Amino acid sequence: MAVLNGENEADDPDRLKSKVKTGGPWAVTGAVLDKAQKSIDDLSDQFAEQLAVDIADMVAVHGQLVGDDCDPSECLKQMFHIAHNLKGNGGTFGFDLVTDINYLLCRFIERLDLPLPPQSTEVIYLHINALKAVQAQNLTGGGGEVGKSLLNGLEQVIEKWGQSK
Amino acid sequence: MGAIEIAMSALDISQLKFLIVEDNPFMRAILNQLLRNYHVRTTKEANDGASAFMEMRTFKPDIILLDWEMQPLDGLDFVKLVRTGDDSPDRFVPIIMVTGHSEAHRITDARDSGVNEFLVKPLSANSLFSRITELIEKPRSFVETKSYFGPDRRRRSVSYDGTERRGGAAPTGMDIEVADADQGMSQTQLDSMFD
Numbered sequence: 366m367a368v369l370n371g372e373n374e375a376d377d378p379d380r381l382k383s384k385v386k387t388g389g390p391w392a393v394t395g396a397v398l399d400k401a402q403k404s405i406d407d408l409s410d411q412f413a414e415q416l417a418v419d420i421a422d423m424v425a426v427h428g429q430l431v432g433d434d435c436d437p438s439e440c441l442k443q444m445f446h447i448a449h450n451l452k453g454n455g456g457t458f459g460f461d462l463v464t465d466i467n468y469l470l471c472r473f474i475e476r477l478d479l480p481l482p483p484q485s486t487e488v489i490y491l492h493i494n495a496l497k498a499v500q501a502q503n504l505t506g507g508g509g510e511v512g513k514s515l516l517n518g519l520e521q522v523i524e525k526w527g528q529s530k
Numbered sequence: 531m532g533a534i535e536i537a538m539s540a541l542d543i544s545q546l547k548f549l550i551v552e553d554n555p556f557m558r559a560i561l562n563q564l565l566r567n568y569h570v571r572t573t574k575e576a577n578d579g580a581s582a583f584m585e586m587r588t589f590k591p592d593i594i595l596l597d598w599e600m601q602p603l604d605g606l607d608f609v610k611l612v613r614t615g616d617d618s619p620d621r622f623v624p625i626i627m628v629t630g631h632s633e634a635h636r637i638t639d640a641r642d643s644g645v646n647e648f649l650v651k652p653l654s655a656n657s658l659f660s661r662i663t664e665l666i667e668k669p670r671s672f673v674e675t676k677s678y679f680g681p682d683r684r685r686r687s688v689s690y691d692g693t694e695r696r697g698g699a700a701p702t703g704m705d706i707e708v709a710d711a712d713q714g715m716s717q718t719q720l721d722s723m724f725d
Contacts, residue, residue, distance in 0.1 A: 368673050368682070369622075369672040369674065375620065378670060378672070379669055381592060381593070381665060381669065382666060384546055385543055387541055393542070393568050393569070397568065401567030401568065401655035402654060404563055404564075415556050450554050452630045453651035454630075454652075456651065457560070457652040
């Protein structure tokens with residue numbers, strides 16, 4: 366194994382240090398990080414709007430899937446992509462339940478083979494419905510008892526679906 | 531969300547140039563906003579790996595923030611192209627993968643393709659800055675074997691002039707036990723795969 370250790374400027378592991386200082390007016394202090402975090406927290410309203418758009422997109426893709434109106438493989442990719450983005454973004458804005466629901470949906474989609482097994486589109490739609498409930502009730506964090514109930518319900522449905530396959 | 535509990539070195543990173551590679555406009559805006567708050571002056575955006583590769587030629591980023599799920603060229607393919615492509619503009623550029631994927635096998639794939647750091651969402655001001663700080667304070671040497679080119683998959687031990695003020699010892703060793711490779715991992719667990 367050859368270790369490339371700074372013979373050229375490009376492979377110098379410390380190449381970033383020459384452009385970085387410690388302290389000074391532009392240093393990232395704890396106060397700067399607090400302010401940066403607040404600026405993200407302030408975007409949570411925009412996330413709620415984005416959630417509505419993404420749910421509408423999921424409904425549209427689901428409609429194409431059910432109506433045999435698309436290549437199922439492409440439709441599943443699209444659905445996974447939306448769910449994956451929501452999974453990542455939900456928790457960033459305090460919508461942990463959005464992350465949890467989409468985690469289940471992503472894992473479910475990963476289990477699907479083509480042709481789609483019976484009732485798999487129904488299971489996908491239950492996840493979309495759960496997201497609609499989060500949006501309608503503005504369920505932040507884990508969503509309390511309603512959130513637990515939604516997740517438990519989805520997990521049970523997925524388990525039953527797996528047994529009936 | 532909530533108070534920032536981890537104290538980090540007060541680094542001035544304002545002179546570093548960042549390339550944000552992310553297909554989701556909302557997440558691009560968030561990353562840009564965070565960087566602006568860190569006083570970073572120069573950023574560029576690309577919405578997939580192919581356009582990022584083009585941007586690298588002229589923009590010459592110091593650090594790349596990279597999403598995984600993109601089309602036509604996804605994050606993993608982009609890293610491989612940067613690290614091993616004959617026409618790569620910079621094989622050594624530090625790359626932080628910022629993604630919702632937290633499954634062990636995904637993290638292993640990212641590490642083995644040559645990413646320097648892996649940040650699992652949810653994103654926070656603190657978590658992103660801690661990854662940037664790792665690149666600066668604990669950079670990895672690059673290594674070349676028959677089957678791999680990229681940052682050493684074990685972080686090299688370096689002394690740094692600044693005072694280490696982060697609390698808690700990070701787990702060490704790459705070969706951590708993961709009961710189910712498809713289970714999501716916490717940031718702390720995945721950090722141990724990079725340390």
